[in-house]
Amino acid sequence: MSNTGNKLKKLISQYTGSTRPTNYYFATMASPTTIQLDNSQGPIPESLCIIPESLKSYTVNVSGAVSGQITIDNSLKTGDRVIVLQKPGGQKYLVLGRL
Numbered sequence: 001m002s003n004t005g006n007k008l009k010k011l012i013s014q015y016t017g018s019t020r021p022t023n024y025y026f027a028t029m030a031s032p033t034t035i036q037l038d039n040s041q042g043p044i045p046e047s048l049c050i051i052p053e054s055l056k057s058y059t060v061n062v063s064g065a066v067s068g069q070i071t072i073d074n075s076l077k078t079g080d081r082v083i084v085l086q087k088p089g090g091q092k093y094l095v096l097g098r099l
Contacts, residue, residue, distance in 0.1 A: 022088050026099065029080045035093055037084070050094045051076065 030036040033046040057073045076082065081099040086092075 023086050025084050025086060027082050027084050029076045029078055029082060031078055032076050035084060044093050048092055050092055052095065055095060
């Protein structure tokens with residue numbers, strides 16, 4: 001391989017080695033908004049957690065023979081096991097769902 005090719009290969013290797021690709025982790029909810037990763041010492045604070053609306057308490061409107069609103073409590077509870085996706089760079093964690 002040419003000298004230029006070797007330099008390019010080394011540069012790419014250094015770049016990819018310094019980034020953190022997206023990864024998934026198993027975790028436990030330390031509180032309804034705080035994640036404790038299985039391989040981590042400290043909990044991930046609420047400010048770094050992205051929890052989809054589908055894993056929260058929400059209200060839906062219904063119509064038909066009976067009309068009104070129904071509250072669905074699908075919120076995460078302390079102790080729930082979840083799978084999370086880590087944003088590249090490790091600054092945010094998206095809860096994908098319960099296990």
